[in-house]
Amino acid sequence: MEPTFRASMNWLHTWTGVVLGGLLFAIFWMGTLSVFDREIDRWMAPATRLVVPDDSLPAEKFRPAIEAAAAAGATMWTIVFPEERQPVYRENYRSKDGFVLRFLDPVTGAALPDPGTLAGTRFIFPFHYSLNLRVWDIGYWLVGIAGMAMLVLCVSGVVIHRKIFTEFFTFRAEKKPRRLILDLHNVTGVLGLPFHFMISLSGLIIFFSIYFPSVWQLPFDGKRELFNRETWGNYSRPKADQAAPLASLDDMVAEARRLWAGEEPFYMRVTNPGDAAAVVQIGRSYRDVVTMRVETLFFDAPSGTLLSRFETAPVVTAQRFISGLHFIQFQHWTLRWIYFALGLVGCVLIATGYLFWLESRRRKHTQLGLRGVSIVDGLTIGSVTGIIAATLSFFVANRLLPADATVLGAGRASLEMWVFYLVWLATFAHAWMRPHRAWIEQCWAIAALAVAAVVLNGITTGDHLGRSLLDSRLQAVGGMDLLLLIGAAVAALTALKLEYRKPDPVRARQHA
Template identity: 65%
Template structure:
């Protein structure tokens, strides 16, 4: 540590960034993609590229899947109903093997083919907040620690930049790489500072029960049920272990529509399906506001009688739901959604430029002293930045190449996609450490090839080329995905072009020097 406060903040900013930058980039990258997780779902699962029906389906047509859940003795059955971003019905329950997910046609109620992919909502989005490390909530704790570090990095960055507002308007593209990278780091840091602080803090607040369990222990003696009742006004009742039939779901939905001034439910949940004490709960949509709505109407499954109606929560809960809503961005506002996406990418550039500045400012000294620190961190940087992008694009390409229903060595299709992602990501780290002189160039070229290949494969395997997807409103999400892939390919091509000549010159110079010395 340094003797002065500003020096200590500089030390903290530098080394916390170096140690945690790779993890933070992965979290920011996956979080940025999660802004359009449902659009990614539709690109990766062509059978879900449906038009939103003008007339809602009869909810009683969903009974066959409820009967399946009852036969599997599942404690619940849940259905997410169609929206513009997700025009199919998504039903879930649990059987002896684990979660069951089905997609249903919103018009007929018939099951759609198994997409065979976890796509955005089941792979990319959970990776953002738990890294798919669910045992003992390890992933949540790692991401939470990284979130705290990100906030500390932001504050330390403000402290060490005395001319922070001047730096915001300073970008010297014609200067040496080190100066240019620092300017880029400063600009992205100041531009995204409010967003980065808000998005990081809100992410921590969402999982307050995991990070601050002592509050529940002290206030409620660890009694989760009492806490849930007082804080969330949750309504439930035990099963009676007697068979029972459900009353008309359509009638219950009609009553909720009256309660909610014409709003149809966003989701339906049947608790204890097949039991005489089954409970049907309808959840109100919240796409028209930031606050993550918790309005729920609970009905007796057998009679259809309204048992409980939860509306606005307590002030503290409403505040927490507002903060959660800011982070989840489930509200219907496309301008803000694109703003979130852009600022997420700004965060990625901020982290990457911080790594690059560290490398450029120490490369010459480490070479003179024969140290390996720069080579180690450069490999970490390449794998963390271009590597995860290459892995993500490989995930998309694999999705278009793997045949439906394929099983390889007992591994199902969705798992094969995920294994390809991790294998390619690890390979990019190995490539970066083994061939550091060419790694940036090679991986930039890989991004170009994979992004273009993904667009072409989408066309060849589904017929949804850009001309078609742009012409049909319900395919705009597919068009947006293709356009972003092509834009990313273009940016990577520019980067590869700038890197190529410099790399060749560097190697030629070394070769000439070696021949001269001999």
């Protein structure tokens, strides 16, 4: 649309970034935290700070639970087995009274008390891919738009900056702030480019059936059931409406281990429990491979004989590999930290993009009396420091709310979320009301909240750093406390630096 390709890409890069940067930052921030979602779970649900024993419980132990679920009218009962990062059994089914989710002790199999929090895996992680807006899949679509925008930004960014190799080594810390911000944007952009492109594309590919439904609907004549069966091997058969007892679950699990050369099951599901046509489904674990493989065994529940064995075909397996690159469900601590670091690099990239836009227009907009800069200023502050402060408030609220807290009918877990959303909204209001102080004040708020979270964790659970760093059971808790303290230090240093920087005449005039 502009005279040259490069100018067009510049226009596209600028506008995509300014319009969608806030949304992108939220997704990157929550995605970065999701790398450690289960560690956040341990921190926020102290009753689950447990260790998985070497010997797993016999599957027969769950027979009473399955019978109870069947009596409650459940047509499907599922249990996910514990692993190092998630040391509890997760049992779920949908009864006549609604959805039931319980966490079970890995040693005794007894139900743990309701944690009263959605924590990492049920708030932060779904926020990352759905913004927790489930109506009409709006959240998924917004995240999809942001994902496509990130791909557009990656390509157009490369086109604008032709001197990629030089810019890899260019960081002029002694130069003016605007030059420094651009250098930081370029360095993080170039350094993180392969990761950012891969993570955005793989994120989109995970939800291909939501984003491009017509592609499967046309060849499958709109029959989702058929598509799922051919692709993911969903086996099902109608209910017999005749009661029949369940055969030995231990035998079925042993058979699964034998067929998978000793590898462990990941979950077990009973469909139509108690019925003569009930099916026991066992899925293979993928904790040692990148591919989130779909390898499933289906047993006839009354007899325990194998009905069907499913493994994905090559292209579907490739899709599961790409999904695995995004989800990193495999056990690899070094890579996990690299993902975390590159996620933060992405956050810096987006934030510096905004700052560069602001700094290069501040003078002109002030002279012409345009409002663009002050609007984007507030948007940036709320999107960057605001969501960080809101997340930390979520952690602090988690340690302060009593177990039986209710306000206006909302339970503890909902109250934590309300704290998050209200604080986030408040940071935008604060940013537009006190533009010249907002960065500094929100940095101080982040530092204070992070320290408060660490102190409160120590007081309310007794697992303070002196203890958690020495106990392998509390690794996740100690790690999170340490990161919170590092974050607090960075925020406090930033606040000090901003407080004592040389006064900028344009800024001063703008806010006069």
